[in-house]
Amino acid sequence: MKKELSIFDNPKNVKKLLIIFYCSLVILLISEFFIHPHPAFSFEHVKGFSAVYGFFSCVLLIFLAKILRLIVMKKENYYDK
Amino acid sequence: MTSNMLPPAIIFILGAILIPFLKGKTKSIYMLLIPVAAFYILVNIPQGNIWTYEFWGYNLILGRIDKLSMIFGYIFTIMAFLGILFALKVKDDLQHVAAIVYAGSTLGVVLAGDFLSLYFFWEVMAVSSTFLIIASRTRASREAGFRYILVHLIGGLFLLAGIVLTIQKTGTIAFDYIGLTGIESYLIFIGIALNAAAIPLHAWLPDAYPHGTPTSTVFLSAFTTKSAVYLLIRTFPGADLLIWIGAFMVFVPIFYAVLENDIRKVLAYSLLNQIGFMLVGIGIGTQLALNGAVAHAFCHILYKGLLFMAAGSVLQMTGKIKCTEIGGLYKTMPLTCLFCIVGAASISAFPLFSGFVSKSMIVTATVNEKMVFVYLILQFASAGVFHHAGIKVPFFTFFGHDSGIRAKDPSWNMTLAMGIAAFACIFIGVFPQPLYNLLPFIVDYVPYTGAHVVGQLQLLMFGALAFALLILSGYYPPEIKSINLDVDWFYRKLGRGGYIILDKGLNTLNMISEGVVMGFLKGLVFFFKNTAAKIALFVAVNIWLALGYRDKRLEIKKNRLYNDILEGTLPIGIGAAVTISFILLVFILT
Numbered sequence: 001m002k003k004e005l006s007i008f009d010n011p012k013n014v015k016k017l018l019i020i021f022y023c024s025l026v027i028l029l030i031s032e033f034f035i036h037p038h039p040a041f042s043f044e045h046v047k048g049f050s051a052v053y054g055f056f057s058c059v060l061l062i063f064l065a066k067i068l069r070l071i072v073m074k075k076e077n078y079y080d081k
Numbered sequence: 082m083t084s085n086m087l088p089p090a091i092i093f094i095l096g097a098i099l100i101p102f103l104k105g106k107t108k109s110i111y112m113l114l115i116p117v118a119a120f121y122i123l124v125n126i127p128q129g130n131i132w133t134y135e136f137w138g139y140n141l142i143l144g145r146i147d148k149l150s151m152i153f154g155y156i157f158t159i160m161a162f163l164g165i166l167f168a169l170k171v172k173d174d175l176q177h178v179a180a181i182v183y184a185g186s187t188l189g190v191v192l193a194g195d196f197l198s199l200y201f202f203w204e205v206m207a208v209s210s211t212f213l214i215i216a217s218r219t220r221a222s223r224e225a226g227f228r229y230i231l232v233h234l235i236g237g238l239f240l241l242a243g244i245v246l247t248i249q250k251t252g253t254i255a256f257d258y259i260g261l262t263g264i265e266s267y268l269i270f271i272g273i274a275l276n277a278a279a280i281p282l283h284a285w286l287p288d289a290y291p292h293g294t295p296t297s298t299v300f301l302s303a304f305t306t307k308s309a310v311y312l313l314i315r316t317f318p319g320a321d322l323l324i325w326i327g328a329f330m331v332f333v334p335i336f337y338a339v340l341e342n343d344i345r346k347v348l349a350y351s352l353l354n355q356i357g358f359m360l361v362g363i364g365i366g367t368q369l370a371l372n373g374a375v376a377h378a379f380c381h382i383l384y385k386g387l388l389f390m391a392a393g394s395v396l397q398m399t400g401k402i403k404c405t406e407i408g409g410l411y412k413t414m415p416l417t418c419l420f421c422i423v424g425a426a427s428i429s430a431f432p433l434f435s436g437f438v439s440k441s442m443i444v445t446a447t448v449n450e451k452m453v454f455v456y457l458i459l460q461f462a463s464a465g466v467f468h469h470a471g472i473k474v475p476f477f478t479f480f481g482h483d484s485g486i487r488a489k490d491p492s493w494n495m496t497l498a499m500g501i502a503a504f505a506c507i508f509i510g511v512f513p514q515p516l517y518n519l520l521p522f523i524v525d526y527v528p529y530t531g532a533h534v535v536g537q538l539q540l541l542m543f544g545a546l547a548f549a550l551l552i553l554s555g556y557y558p559p560e561i562k563s564i565n566l567d568v569d570w571f572y573r574k575l576g577r578g579g580y581i582i583l584d585k586g587l588n589t590l591n592m593i594s595e596g597v598v599m600g601f602l603k604g605l606v607f608f609f610k611n612t613a614a615k616i617a618l619f620v621a622v623n624i625w626l627a628l629g630y631r632d633k634r635l636e637i638k639k640n641r642l643y644n645d646i647l648e649g650t651l652p653i654g655i656g657a658a659v660t661i662s663f664i665l666l667v668f669i670l671t
Contacts, residue, residue: 004487051540057547058543061468
């Protein structure tokens with residue numbers, strides 16, 4: 001029997017992963033200053049536009065999904081009744 | 082050279098007939114050889130119209146070979162191979178036969194250069210795929226399969242009515258660009274859009290696909306919708322309506338995907354979202370946009386197949402597929418987990434994965450056409466895709482809370498199929514040029530620019546940040562055992578009334594199209610029905626003879642059967658029924 005993986009059982013490893021993740025976000029923001037910009041529309045001249053847009057898209061997505069859930073969610077046997 | 086080669090569709094469909102008679106290794110090798118043979122033929126045929134046959138005064142074209150049909154032919158054959166490999170150890174002939182007939186009929190649709198063979202393969206596709214849904218042999222899957230075939234028969238009738246009116250108008254059965262111009266073009270459009278699961282004609286997909294078996298859903302995810310995408314590119318490029326349907330489709334399903342508990346339902350909703358991207362591309366209709374739609378369909382078939390294979394492996398090995406019941410599977414299913422992450426990264430359009438090099442063509446096309454609003458919706462959806470398909474699917478399946486399940490990676494053939502698909506996703510992402518060379522128009526597009534890579538990574542990674550913060554803060558909507566209502570509610574919950582309306586509607590439509598058909602193409606319909614009637618008579622008479630019927634009694638029985646079939650309300654589809662009866666036989670016997 002092979003040993004099973006369990007690296008994420010250790011909270012330290014999860015923490016390390018999160019730190020790497022946060023660092024990569026910072027690097028992404030900084031790197032925008034070193035590349036040749038190629039904005040699609042005028043509002044993309046703003047540095048970090050994609051980052052802000054991506055973040056708030058997902059927050060809005062979850063917020064609206066929670067509202068949608070109030071309307072459409074039914075018990076699993078809804079159609080069998 | 083082509084005279085001694087069969088059309089790929091025929092190779093698949095005829096090839097399927099032998100499957101129930103073979104056993105063990107011979108059967109496995111034989112099934113894998115079917116797509117290999119079809120692929121060999123596709124590679125070696127010249128461009129132009131080939132496999133043309135004179136039929137009842139019409140010219141059937143079973144092989145319209147150009148760059149557009151070829152790239153779809155390639156990817157469908159490749160996906161058929163991967164699907165067969167993935168399902169190789171399934172001990173159920175019904176699934177094998179249905180899947181291979183299904184793949185073959187899809188190739189028939191893609192290569193058809195005339196309406197009649199198109200419609201024939203279209204109906205075979207609908208019926209054979211239904212058997213893949215009911216192959217789970219549960220009550221829920223039978224009911225879902227029934228709703229699925231009803232919806233598709235209605236769609237088929239719209240298509241048929243449009244086809245008949247078009248033939249009557251133009252006098253030819255050949256088709257190419259149609260465009261939204263008259264009533265007949267809208268009828269055809271509705272018929273195709275239903276198969277593409279275009280909103281609001283989409284509910285059949287998330288309703289039916291999650292009921293398939295662990296292996297059959299892989300086939301389902303690839304063929305029906307993408308063959309409709311192909312037809313839309315062929316017949317309705319540049320139709321503005323598609324931009325808005327597509328924009329709606331990339332947007333709405335992601336909310337459902339966030340809420341759904343069943344992983345395969347999450348994938349079904351993300352499938353709708355991905356088709357939305359393709360429809361936007363078709364609607365824009367520029368060379369870049371159409372190339373993008375084709376490339377995205379190509380990549381999508383691979384990574385969506387991969388994701389459904391990963392989900393199928395989990396279902397196969399654990400018997401469970403709901404977020405609330407699984408989790409922590411990375412510990413004992415590391416390979417499946419890895420392949421799932423590759424599929425997730427591809428659908429999220431991460432740089433160096435396949436989605437990046439195809440989706441960005443469509444997004445860039447919206448920029449070139451100065452469509453700010455559509456652009457912003459697509460970017461919103463891109464972040465949303467990463468959120469629900471890129472993070473949610475792997476996270477809740479393989480990480481998240483530990484469910485205590487200790488299932489192993491699946492058998493070698495399933496792992497290998499996932500491995501090949503994962504390799505292809507990365508290969509295309511790193512070396513897009515071979516894919517670009519296959520596209521219908523010359524590609525003048527560079528996906529890897531500094532600004533594009535950094536912009537896309539910012540969009541995705543900060544979306545991931547939102548996911549991380551919401552999960553850690555507990556605001557993320559918890560997984561709940563539940564279902565979420567979609568528009569199928571209208572035909573599922575309006576109860577008897579709904580069924581009666583549907584029934585009446587179906588019959589009326591049937592009668593209308595029957596009237597139209599009878600009026601304009603009497604001879605043709607007669608031929609189809611006559612053939613079916615003669616085949617039925619041939620079988621029946623032999624049985625009656627064996628049972629001892631003679632002379633007058635036999636004559637009465639013969640006349641009754643013949644008239645029943647001729648006066649039946651079935652449209653041309655009865656021709657397809659003859660083909661399908663074989664699958665039915667396997668279904669009854671297994």
